[in-house]
Every structure is written in structure tokens, then in C-alpha cells.
Amino acid sequence: AQTVTQSQPEMSVQEAETVTLSCTYDTSESNYYLFWYKQPPSRQMILVIRQEAYKQQNVTENRFSVNFQKAAKSFSLKISDSQLGDTAMYFCAFMKNFGNEKLTFGTGTRLTIIP
Amino acid sequence: DVKVTQSSRYLVKRTGEKVFLECVQDMDHENMFWYRQDPGLGLRLIYFSYDVKMKEKGDIPEGYSVSREKKERFSLILESASTNQTSMYLCASRLTGGLYEQYFGPGTRLTVT
Numbered sequence: 001a002q003t004v005t006q007s008q009p010e011m012s013v014q015e016a017e018t019v020t021l022s023c024t025y026d027t028s029e030s031n032y033y034l035f036w037y038k039q040p041p042s043r044q045m046i047l048v049i050r051q052e053a054y055k056q057q058n059v060t061e062n063r064f065s066v067n068f069q070k071a072a073k074s075f076s077l078k079i080s081d082s083q084l085g086d087t088a089m090y091f092c093a094f095m096k097n098f099g100n101e102k103l104t105f106g107t108g109t110r111l112t113i114i115p
Numbered sequence: 116d117v118k119v120t121q122s123s124r125y126l127v128k129r130t131g132e133k134v135f136l137e138c139v140q141d142m143d144h145e146n147m148f149w150y151r152q153d154p155g156l157g158l159r160l161i162y163f164s165y166d167v168k169m170k171e172k173g174d175i176p177e178g179y180s181v182s183r184e185k186k187e188r189f190s191l192i193l194e195s196a197s198t199n200q201t202s203m204y205l206c207a208s209r210l211t212g213g214l215y216e217q218y219f220g221p222g223t224r225l226t227v228t
Contacts, residue, residue, distance in 0.1 A: 009155070033213045045205065045219040052214060091157060101146045101165065101211055102173070107157035 002027045004094050006106035013082055014114050020067075021077045021109045023092030030054075031097040034068070034075045037105075039089040048090070051075065053097075079111075087113045118142070119220040121206050127226045134193040136223050138206030144218075145211050147189035149173075149181065152203040152222070161204075164189055165211070196227045 003026045013019040025034070036048040049061045051068050058066050063080045079086055092106040122137035140147065146165050150158040150173075160173030162181040170181050178200060182190045189208075193200055206220040 006157075035217075037217075044221050045207075047216045050214055050216070095213065097213060101209060102160060102163060103148075103217060104160075105150075105158040107155060 002029075002094050002096070002104045004092050004104050004106035006090075006092055006109050008109045009107070010110045010112070012112040012114055015082060015084060017082055018078060018080045019082055019111065021079075021090050021092075021111065023075045023077070023106055025073050025075065025092075025094045025104075027073070027094065027096075029096055033095040033097070034066075035093040035095070035103065036064075036066070036075075036077045037091045037093060038086075039091065039108075040085070041087065045091070049077065082113050084113050084115060087111060119206055119208055119218050121204075121220040121223050123223050124221060125224050125226075127228065128193075128196050129228055130197060132193075132196050132227075134196050134225065134227075136191040136193075136204055136206075136225070138189045138191070138208075138220055139187050140189075140208040140218070141187065142208070142218070143186065144208035145186075146209050147183065148207040148209075148217070149179075149189065149191045150205045150207065151175070152205055158205065161191065196225075198227050201225060201227045 005024045032053045034051045038048045039045040067076045089108045091108045093103040119140045148163040149161045164170045164183040180192045204223045209217040
């Protein structure tokens with residue numbers, strides 16, 4: 001079974017700084033999908049960024065980018081120029097390439113942006 | 116714009132009661148999911164459904180059942196609520212296919228006393 005590990009339960013950074021959230025996973029699959037989801041306080045979970053494993057190039061979405069290291073099974077999220085609205089729980093998730101549509105989530109990182 | 120709605124934001128039930136949590140999505144998604152979210156444990160999958168009347172157990176199905184009679188609606192049932200089922204319950208839906216986004220409902224915070 002796949003597992004997803006987020007080793008930083010909580011982080012805090014000053015507004016406008018850059019922060020990196022770590023995520024590692026364990027799988028024997030060669031192709032799969034990785035996601036970062038964000039859950040703001042008292043608000044719905046939303047997708048931040050996604051990556052297909054066979055595409056080695058790191059994905060960037062505005063201020064959010066990933067560092068995907070397939071051999072190391074690492075999928076970290078970098079937030080540049082952090083804003084107060086980035087305060088949230090962040091979850092890393094894994095999905096196999098075929099079979100059912102199940103996502104396996106990590107335990108989350110609570111990120112606080114300090115004004 | 117995809118919308119996933121859940122019947123209640125907050126619910127308080129007594130031990131032993133039968134509890135129904137309802138979830139509705141409006142974008143014709145094949146797949147629907149029920150998770151529970153607990154501090155330090157992340158999201159754990161209870162059940163999911165990939166088609167009407169089809170269901171599969173997730174990682175923690177014990178004490179729960181589900182029903183999907185219509186494509187847009189997925190219900191989670193606690194047959195006899197217990198205090199250890201006090202939690203946040205999240206419903207989600209998505210299309211079939213690797214990179215499709217999974218859309219979440221606002222959650223139901225269930226307290227069992």
C-alpha cells in the first residue's frame with residue numbers, strides 16, 4: 001500500500017518570505033500522480049498543484065511550484081512571496097496511475113503566515 | 116463551477132443513534148468519496164463509489180456504511196454512532212482520470228455524546 005509522509009506538522013514564516021513544505025511517499029509504481037491540496041481555516045479544501053510522475057519537469061502555478069525528485073520519492077511544495085491568504089493546512093496526496101481513483105493523503109502541514 | 120454540498124455543517128448525536136450524512140455534487144462526477152479528518156491523522160478514506168450502486172471500502176470502513184442510489188448523491192451512514200466517531204467528515208467527487216481535480220464539500224463536524 002502507498003504511504004505519504006509529511007514530516008512537518010506545523011510551520012510559520014513571515015509574509016513575503018519563501019517556504020518549502022516537504023512530502024515523501026512510498027510506492028512501487030512507475031507512473032502515478034501527486035497533488036498538493038490546501039484547506040484554509042473553516043473553508044473547503046482546494047487543489048493547489050498537481051504533477052504526473054512520468055513528466056519529470058517540475059510544475060509551477062503562479063507563486064506555487066514543486067520540486068519533484070522521483071528517485072528520492074519526494075514531492076515538496078515551494079510557496080514564494082507568501083501571503084496572509086496562504087495560511088492553511090496543506091496536504092500532499094498520491095494516486096496510482098490505474099485502478100481505482102483513490103487518493104492517499106499525508107497527515108498535513110499547518111502553515112501560518114505571520115504579518 | 117463544481118459544487119459539492121453536504122447536508123449539515125454541524126451535527127450533534129447521541130451514542131447509539133443512526134446517523135445519515137448526505138453529499139450531493141452537481142457536475143456528473145462518476146467517483147464520490149467519504150473521508151474523516153482528525154488532527155494529526157490527515158484524511159482517511161472511509162468508502163468510495165465509482166458508479167451508481169457501486170461501492171468499495173476505504174481504509175477505515177468499520178462502523179460505517181454507504182449508499183449511492185443516484186449519481187449525484189452519496190450518503191454515509193453510521194449504524195450506531197459511538198463517541199470515537201466524533202470527527203470532521205468530508206465528502207468529495209471527481210471525474211475518472213489521473214489528473215482530474217478532486218472537489219471537496221465544506222465538511223460536517225459530527226459530535227457524538
